[in-house]
Amino acid sequence: MFKNLYNEIDFFFRKNIRLKRKYTGKNELKENLFEHFSGEKKQLAKEKEIFYLKKYQLQEFKTNSTCRNYLENLAVIELLENFLAPTPEKNVVKILDIGSKNWFYASGEWSFFKYKLEEFLGYSRVTALRVGEAAPSASARNPLFLDGIEIDAFRVYSDFHTRYDYAQYYIKNLANTRYITKDFLQHNEKYDYIIWFFPFVTEFPLQEWGLPLSKFKPSEMLKHAYDSLNSGGKMLIVNQDEKEYAIQENLLKNLNLHYEKKGDFKNSFLEYEHKRCVTIVFKDS
Numbered sequence: 001m002f003k004n005l006y007n008e009i010d011f012f013f014r015k016n017i018r019l020k021r022k023y024t025g026k027n028e029l030k031e032n033l034f035e036h037f038s039g040e041k042k043q044l045a046k047e048k049e050i051f052y053l054k055k056y057q058l059q060e061f062k063t064n065s066t067c068r069n070y071l072e073n074l075a076v077i078e079l080l081e082n083f084l085a086p087t088p089e090k091n092v093v094k095i096l097d098i099g100s101k102n103w104f105y106a107s108g109e110w111s112f113f114k115y116k117l118e119e120f121l122g123y124s125r126v127t128a129l130r131v132g133e134a135a136p137s138a139s140a141r142n143p144l145f146l147d148g149i150e151i152d153a154f155r156v157y158s159d160f161h162t163r164y165d166y167a168q169y170y171i172k173n174l175a176n177t178r179y180i181t182k183d184f185l186q187h188n189e190k191y192d193y194i195i196w197f198f199p200f201v202t203e204f205p206l207q208e209w210g211l212p213l214s215k216f217k218p219s220e221m222l223k224h225a226y227d228s229l230n231s232g233g234k235m236l237i238v239n240q241d242e243k244e245y246a247i248q249e250n251l252l253k254n255l256n257l258h259y260e261k262k263g264d265f266k267n268s269f270l271e272y273e274h275k276r277c278v279t280i281v282f283k284d285s
């Protein structure tokens with residue numbers, strides 16, 4: 001009870017004070033990216049990193065990131081490659097990330113969708129101008145719109161920067177990308193793809209993350225996420241460990257949603273303490 005009261009008060013103040021200071025980021029040399037691996041695993045990780053670096057044009061991001069952040073983003077790309085094959089029927093595609101924290105993985109999401117959409121929509125053909133032809137519209141040049149939404153964007157780190165400050169840094173080179181600082185339940189836009197890493201499906205982690213229990217609404221959140229999909233849209237949910245995965249499945253069943261469980265996902269770049277269990281939700285057209 002005390003924890004909840006503390007969270008209510010603390011959350012109220014940070015939400016209203018909205019601290020902002022420019023964060024300028026940190027870079028690290030990437031010479032020993034895979035010291036945490038050995039043998040075949042290390043070799044495989046090295047090869048895959050080179051492959052993704054070229055495929056998703058990550059050179060600038062690689063130069064201007066920490067080792068951990070670079071690896072986290074590679075892991076996100078691998079996850080999305082494994083479970084989403086975007087096949088948009090429109091020239092503009094909207095993507096939402098729910099509960100983005102400081103959005104340290106925005107580059108991975110953006111680079112994945114940008115590559116896939118260009119591949120699918122024939123981007124180079126769209127933008128290859130013939131003499132005398134009008135310049136393509138902004139949406140033709142940039143078919144991807146990426147939003148991240150976070151209810152607790154003004155939580156302060158030990159360096160006195162907020163999640164908001166970090167997020168602004170992580171998205172600064174990503175065209176058409178917005179970090180939205182509000183409760184997802186108050187946000188009413190439609191998306192073609194929704195990515196949702198670690199939704200709160202039990203009270204304990206929500207409280208540990210500093211949110212008041214009044215914000216614990218897993219079923220309402222899931223329904224709103226489903227309602228926010230355009231028809232034909234897909235949502236990728238990642239849960240931590242089997243227990244949360246089972247609770248997530250119950251929530252999906254109770255709402256009678258069309259979903260596929262994809263199981264535990266292991267990436268090539270990092271080892272996590274907890275399993276990452278994946279579900280895809282479909283909004284049928």
Ligand SMILES: C[S@@+](CC[C@H](N)C(=O)[O-])C[C@H]1O[C@@H](n2cnc3c(N)ncnc32)[C@H](O)[C@@H]1O
Pocket residue numbers: 098099100101149150151152182183184185196197198199200209211215221
């Ligand atoms: C377990 S964390 C996951 C953070 C991040 N996605 C990641 O992978 O590290 C869940 C996040 O969802 C946010 N969140 C919870 N309820 C929300 C809501 N109603 N609207 C927007 N964000 C919410 C929390 O503040 C928290 O940052």
